[in-house]
Amino acid sequence: MILNSLVLKRYFEVFFLVFLLCCSCFLVLNNVLNSSQLATFKREEAAKVSKNFTNNISQRLKVLLGCQDRPLIFEKRQYGNYWLLKNFIRGRLSEKIGCSEAITYCTNGDYTFFDNLPEVVKRWFAPVSFAIFAPGYDFKIAMDSIQYVRNCLKESQLIQKYVTFHIYFPSRHMPDYLPITEEEIDNWPYDCQSSVKPYENSTRADMYKTKNKLLYPINVGRNIAREAANTHFVFVCDIELFPSKNLIKQFFRMLLHNKALIPSRGNGEEEEEYRVFPVPVFEVAKTSSVPENKAELLKMLKVDLAIPFHKFTCKNCHMVPGYGKWLNRTNVNTMEIIAVSKREGKFASWEPFYISDNREPMFDERVTWEGQSNKRIQNYAMCLLGFKYHVLHPAFLVHTPGIKRVNLKDPRLKYVAPTNALIRKKIIPEYHILYGKNTNCRV
Numbered sequence: 500m501i502l503n504s505l506v507l508k509r510y511f512e513v514f515f516l517v518f519l520l521c522c523s524c525f526l527v528l529n530n531v532l533n534s535s536q537l538a539t540f541k542r543e544e545a546a547k548v549s550k551n552f553t554n555n556i557s558q559r560l561k562v563l564l565g566c567q568d569r570p571l572i573f574e575k576r577q578y579g580n581y582w583l584l585k586n587f588i589r590g591r592l593s594e595k596i597g598c599s600e601a602i603t604y605c606t607n608g609d610y611t612f613f614d615n616l617p618e619v620v621k622r623w624f625a626p627v628s629f630a631i632f633a634p635g636y637d638f639k640i641a642m643d644s645i646q647y648v649r650n651c652l653k654e655s656q657l658i659q660k661y662v663t664f665h666i667y668f669p670s671r672h673m674p675d676y677l678p679i680t681e682e683e684i685d686n687w688p689y690d691c692q693s694s695v696k697p698y699e700n701s702t703r704a705d706m707y708k709t710k711n712k713l714l715y716p717i718n719v720g721r722n723i724a725r726e727a728a729n730t731h732f733v734f735v736c737d738i739e740l741f742p743s744k745n746l747i748k749q750f751f752r753m754l755l756h757n758k759a760l761i762p763s764r765g766n767g768e769e770e771e772e773y774r775v776f777p778v779p780v781f782e783v784a785k786t787s788s789v790p791e792n793k794a795e796l797l798k799m800l801k802v803d804l805a806i807p808f809h810k811f812t813c814k815n816c817h818m819v820p821g822y823g824k825w826l827n828r829t830n831v832n833t834m835e836i837i838a839v840s841k842r843e844g845k846f847a848s849w850e851p852f853y854i855s856d857n858r859e860p861m862f863d864e865r866v867t868w869e870g871q872s873n874k875r876i877q878n879y880a881m882c883l884l885g886f887k888y889h890v891l892h893p894a895f896l897v898h899t900p901g902i903k904r905v906n907l908k909d910p911r912l913k914y915v916a917p918t919n920a921l922i923r924k925k926i927i928p929e930y931h932i933l934y935g936k937n938t939n940c941r942v
C-alpha cells in the first residue's frame with residue numbers, strides 16, 4: 500500500500516514536470532510567433548501606406564483631370580496609305596497603367612534607332628509608345644531587333660514592362676511575312692549570343708527603305724505613338740532625346756500643388772485654354788556622358804561640353820523663353836514654371852518639345868523628316884490657336900550623340916525647297932481657314 504502510494508506520488512511529480520515543460524514551450528513559441536506576425540504586419544502596413552501615397556497622388560489627379568483608364572489593345576488597321584499594327588507588342592505594365600499614373604514618352608524611328616532605347620527607358624521609367632517604320636524586309640530586322648532588346652539586354656526587364664511597339668509600312672511595301680498570333684510573336688527567334696545586334700548589323704544604305712527611296716514619314720510615326728498612348732499626358736520626343744530623371748513625379752506634384760496649371764478643357768463654364776509644358780533641350784559632345792541631373796548639366800555647360808540644342812545650326816529653333824532664369828535657378832527638387840510665352844516675336848521659329856494633354860493639333864503628315872519643318876508646322880498651327888508655352892524647370896532633355904554642325908552636303912537638303920513650297924502654297928492657306936490668321940505667327 501505504502502509502496503503503491505509512493506509510486507503514485509512519483510508519477511504525479513513526473514506528470515507535473517512534463518506539464519510545466521509543455522507550458523513554457525507553449526509560451527516561448529507563442530511569443531516568437533506573435534512577434535514575427537507583428538513584424539510581417541508592420542511591413543505590410545508600411546507597404547500599404549507607401550503604395551497608398553502614390554495611389555493617392557494619381558487618384559487625386561485622376562479626379563482633377565477627369566481622365567478615363569483604358570487598356571492597350573492590339574489592332575491591325577489601315578492608316579492612310581499605311582498598314583498599322585497598333586499596340587503590336589505591349590509593355591506589360593503600360594498595358595494596364597492608369598491614365599493619371601504616368602506620362603507616356605511617345606517616340607518614333609526605324610530599327611537603326613534601337614540603341615537609344617535602353618537609356619531612354621532607364622531614365623523615363625514609365626510607359627514608352629514607340630512607332631516603328633518598317634517597310635518590306637525592314638520588318639524582319641525590326642522584329643529581330645524588338646526581340647533582342649526585350650530579351651538580351653540588362654535593361655530588357657524594363658523594356659518588357661514599359662515599351663509598347665507599333666509597326667507601320669506603306670501598303671505598297673508589304674513585308675513578306677507577319678507573325679499572326681500572339682504565340683508566333685512571342686516565339687520569334689532571337690540570339691543573345693550573337694556577336695552583333697540585329698539593329699547594328701546593316702548600314703542605312705542596306706535598308707529596304709533606302710533601296711526603295713522611301714522618305715521617312717516622321718509625322719505619321721509621331722501621330723501613331725501619340726494616339727496609342729493611354730495616359731492623360733504625353734511627351735512627344737525624338738528617340739535621341741534623353742529626359743532628365745524624376746520628371747513625372749515632379750510634374751504631378753507641381754500640378755497637385757498648383758491646380759490652376761491644369762489645362763482647362765472648356766466645359767461650358769470656363770473657356771478652353773491651350774497650354775503645353777516645354778523643357779529646354781541640350782546636346783553634349785560625342786565623348787561626354789549624358790548628365791544625370793541639372794548640377795552635372797550646368798558644369799558641362801560652363802566648359803562647353805554641353806550646349807543648347809542646335810546652337811550651331813538653328814539657334815532660335817530651341818532657345819526657350821526664360822533661359823537665363825532657368826540656368827540661374829538652384830532649387831532642383833521642386834518643379835516650377837520658369838516662363839510663360841506664346842510662340843511669337845523672338846520665339847517665332849521655336850521647335851519646342853513639350854508635355855501636353857494630347858489635345859494640340861496632330862502633326863501634319865504631308866511633311867517628312869527629309870523635308871524638315873516637320874515640327875515647326877505644328878507649332879505654327881498652335882501659334883494661330885494662341886497656345887501658351889509654360890516652360891518647366893528643372894526638367895530638360897539631352898540630345899546625343901554629338902554636336903550638330905551645318906552640313907551643306909546633307910542629302911536631305913534637296914527635299915527642303917519642295918517642302919517649303921508645299922507649306923507655303925497649300926498647308927498655310929488651309930491652316931488659315933481652319934485656325935484663323937495671325938501675322939505674328941511664323942512657320
Ligand SMILES: *[C@@H]1O[C@H](CO)[C@@H](O)[C@H](O)[C@H]1NC(C)=O
Binds near residue numbers: 547548551
Ligand atoms: C488608402 O487610404 C484610404 C484612406 O486613407 C483607405 O480607406 C484605404 O483602405 C487605403 N488603401 C490601402 C490599400 O491601404
Ligand SMILES: *[C@@H]1O[C@H](CO)[C@@H](O)[C@H](O)[C@H]1NC(C)=O
Binds near residue numbers: 551555
Ligand atoms: C490623400 O492625401 C491628402 C493629403 O496628403 C489627404 O488629405 C487625403 O485624405 C488623402 N486621401 C486618401 C484617399 O488617402
Ligand SMILES: *[C@@H]1O[C@H](CO)[C@@H](O)[C@H](O)[C@H]1NC(C)=O
Binds near residue numbers: 643693695696697700
Ligand atoms: C547579320 O546579317 C547577315 C547578313 O545579312 C545575316 O546572315 C545575319 O543573320 C545577321 N545577324 C543578325 C544577328 O541579325
Ligand SMILES: *[C@@H]1O[C@H](CO)[C@@H](O)[C@H](O)[C@H]1NC(C)=O
Binds near residue numbers: 823824827
Ligand atoms: C542670374 O543671376 C545673376 C547673379 O545672381 C544675375 O546677375 C542675373 O541677372 C541673373 N539672370 C537672370 C536672367 O535671372
